[in-house]
Amino acid sequence: MNKLSHMLFAFSLFFAIYSLIYAFSVWQSDFGTLLDMLSYFLAGGIVATLLVPVLYYKAPHKGMRARTTSNRGAVGAMTFIAFCFGSLGGTIIYQWISGVPIVGNISIFMGALMTVVGALMPDWDIPLLGISRHRNVIFHSFLLPFIIVMTTVLNAAINIATSTTFSVGAHIEYYIAALFLIGYASHLYLDIFPSDASPLEILWRAANPTDQAPTGLKRLGPIYISKKRARGWLVGNATLLVMLALALLGLYFYNLPAPT
Incomplete structure (x- = not known):
């Protein structure tokens, strides 16, 4: 998947x-x-x-397998992304009309930004290590994002341990870190797809034990994941990130003051 695919999918996830x-x-x-x-x-x-058919039928080179708006495999992706963007617009319009505030006063800009930053970070192995080391096993794992949010996780764990309760305060860093992790996980999930696949396939492809990632991961010293095991590595690490993100989101919303 290219950077645009990762960005749009991350945006769509946050909007959802x-x-x-x-x-x-x-x-x-x-x-x-x-x-x-x-x-x-x-x-x-x-x-x-409704814009998706227009994008598809107006695009040239419909027979290409490359991931473009002309590819039939991209129709599902465009539909998913268009619906998420449009539904957010409908939600915002209703929010403006009704005046009902969102729980936690979540910022669309900050939330979308952190999700996209997480989605793009695995590809930082290109500028840091070179294109020949792209899909580095550490950048495409649970380890790097966990190190980045480790202070937040440890702070939450210490507060819970010392207070023996989950009432540790609704710290904004919990939700920011959670969205970063969700964005990072979305990148790992998408990397199990070939370039002409649709993100709508994410559920069954992630769960299909016979499916393989299109390419393997580049080794880092003794750490090596073969192409055969790459899908399991990506899905497993992404799922760990999602679980941690859900825990942080749950902690954040659990500690919000009750509505009056």
């Missing part, structure tokens, strides 16, 4: 997360208005999705 959190906010406010919010969410997504 934002809409989900806002739906929870609306539900807390009044369950009846949740259906109203859902109508805006779906309308925005459907309207944006």
Whole structure:
């Protein structure tokens, strides 16, 4: 996958997360208005999705296997991304009309930025190690992002251990670190796809034990992952990051003050 694919998929994931959190906010406010919010969410997504056929049929070179808007395999990706972008627009419109604030006062800009930074960081092995070392096993693992957020994780663990409770405060670093980890995990998940695959395949391809990543990972000293084991390595490490991210998000929202 190229950088644009990773960026757009990360944006889409954050937009989906934002809409989900806002739906929870609306539900807390009044369950009846949740259906109203859902109508805006779906309308925005459907309207944006209508652009996909235009992008496809107006694109040249439809027979190419390369990942472009002319490729049939890209239609699923475009549909997913367009729906996420459009549904966020519908959610924001409803948020503006209804005046219901989102739980945690999450910033769209900061959240999207941290998710995209996480999604692009695995490819930092190119400027740091050279293109010949791309897909370095450490950059495409749980280890590097964990080191980056380790102070946040250790701080949370120490606070929980010393207070013997999960009421440790809703620190903004929890949610920022969680979104960074989700973005990083999205990159690892996408790397199990060939270049003409659709992100809509992520669930069954990630769970399919017979599937393989399109390429292997570059060794770092004695650490080497073969092409045969690359898919399991990428999926396993990405899943660990998602689990840690969900724990941090859960801790953040658990400690938010109750709505009045």
